[in-house]
Amino acid sequence: MEKKELRKIYKQKRNELSQNEVDKLQKSIEYQVKQLDFSGIQNIHIFLPIKKQKEIDTYSIIDFLQSKNKTIIISKSDFSNNTLTHFVFENKSQLAINSYGIPEPTYGTVIDVKKIDLVFVPLLISDKKNFRVGYGKGFYDRFLAECIPTVKTIGLNFFEPIEKISNVNEFDIPLDSVIYPK
Numbered sequence: 001m002e003k004k005e006l007r008k009i010y011k012q013k014r015n016e017l018s019q020n021e022v023d024k025l026q027k028s029i030e031y032q033v034k035q036l037d038f039s040g041i042q043n044i045h046i047f048l049p050i051k052k053q054k055e056i057d058t059y060s061i062i063d064f065l066q067s068k069n070k071t072i073i074i075s076k077s078d079f080s081n082n083t084l085t086h087f088v089f090e091n092k093s094q095l096a097i098n099s100y101g102i103p104e105p106t107y108g109t110v111i112d113v114k115k116i117d118l119v120f121v122p123l124l125i126s127d128k129k130n131f132r133v134g135y136g137k138g139f140y141d142r143f144l145a146e147c148i149p150t151v152k153t154i155g156l157n158f159f160e161p162i163e164k165i166s167n168v169n170e171f172d173i174p175l176d177s178v179i180y181p182k
Helices: 003-016 019-034 059-067 139-146
Strands: 043-046 071-078 083-088 095-097 103-105 118-122 152-156 177-179
Touching: 019 059, 019 177, 043 059, 059 071, 071 103, 083 139, 118 139
Parallel strands: 043 071, 043 118, 118 152, 152 177
Antiparallel strands: 071 083, 095 103
């Protein structure tokens, strides 16, 4: 199935999840994240949830990582060129919701992507080769292409990967792994 169709299907599937289902799926994802080996990893990029899109709430994961003295990095979107600028996450008071419903930093220390050790990547669905379908603007593909070759990438998703995304292209970067409820 192609990305455009998958995007529509999985936006709808996510929208149909009840809050009780979301909470249960979220707990499974959080548990798996807490089991990861973070030794040798200091700078961790993580997305902030778009509430109206029922994205995975990453704030408890952020709290866990900060308790392990990890530096958390978040992004601000530039929709004029579909790029991200990355900031050290200090606290929720530095955030504002943009016109797309994305929580973003309004101030903070900018960090070079080359200093990022791990990226938690949002997605709507992935396939068994760890290619992903996002919202279709290419923000994360551009961002990941700028990272160091050894950066670890982990997708977070409510749904089990499908067999194959049929229209993967040369700009699509497969993730190292995808965490989904087991």
